[in-house]
Amino acid sequence: MAKMLRNTADRLCRFRPRFLSVTYGTGRSSRDATLATLMEIAQRTGLPLAGHLTCVGASRRSVDAVAVSYWESGIRHVVALRGDPPTGAQAYRPHPKGYRDAADLVSGLLRIADFEISVAGYPEVHPDSASRSSDLDNLKRKLDAGASRVITQFCFDSDRILRFIESARAIGIEAPVAV
Numbered sequence: 001m002a003k004m005l006r007n008t009a010d011r012l013c014r015f016r017p018r019f020l021s022v023t024y025g026t027g028r029s030s031r032d033a034t035l036a037t038l039m040e041i042a043q044r045t046g047l048p049l050a051g052h053l054t055c056v057g058a059s060r061r062s063v064d065a066v067a068v069s070y071w072e073s074g075i076r077h078v079v080a081l082r083g084d085p086p087t088g089a090q091a092y093r094p095h096p097k098g099y100r101d102a103a104d105l106v107s108g109l110l111r112i113a114d115f116e117i118s119v120a121g122y123p124e125v126h127p128d129s130a131s132r133s134s135d136l137d138n139l140k141r142k143l144d145a146g147a148s149r150v151i152t153q154f155c156f157d158s159d160r161i162l163r164f165i166e167s168a169r170a171i172g173i174e175a176p177v178a179v
Contacts, residue, residue: 002037009041018178021050021079021118035066038075050118051075054083055105059097063105067112077116080105080147092128103138106145119143121150121177123157123164136171143175150177 009020022037038049051070053063070078082102085092099105102119109115119142120126122135129135139150150168155161165177 019048050077055099056083103141119147
């Protein structure tokens with residue numbers, strides 16, 4: 001898998017993407033592997049990178065330590081996510097000493113350093129959201145907390161994406177939306 005990732009990063013160079021992101025696991029070894037992978041890709045390609053950070057199963061102190069290590073390693077862009085419930089859990093529950101959600105994480109990251117922060121938007125509505133309206137309200141909270149960009153999951157329905165962007169603009173969300 002590591003060889004495949006290296007080959008993919010090498011091929012993506014010719015497209016000069018705005019950034020490449022590397023996902024983030026919830027275990028300590030996975031977190032360390034994320035930083036190591038980011039650093040290897042940075043050395044191989046010179047492309048701008050974004051490291052993922054989630055709130056799942058970690059204290060603020062632990063998440064902050066990862067953010068500091070990103071910053072000290074030259075990673076200036078973070079994809080801040082609440083994260084999915086741990087395997088076997090019925091629903092997401094914040095760590096008792098952790099960040100409550102992605103908006104809280106965004107605020108915390110900006111207390112550490114002047115990160116560029118991308119957050120998730122959901123043209124098909126997040127599965128935990130009560131409605132499209134509440135989903136957009138949550139997105140607005142993340143941007144109001146200081147995020148600079150919205151990224152979405154891959155979607156085959158361009159009309160759905162356009163409606164999502166129109167709805168976001170209608171409630172005052174002006175941040176760029178990357179699909």
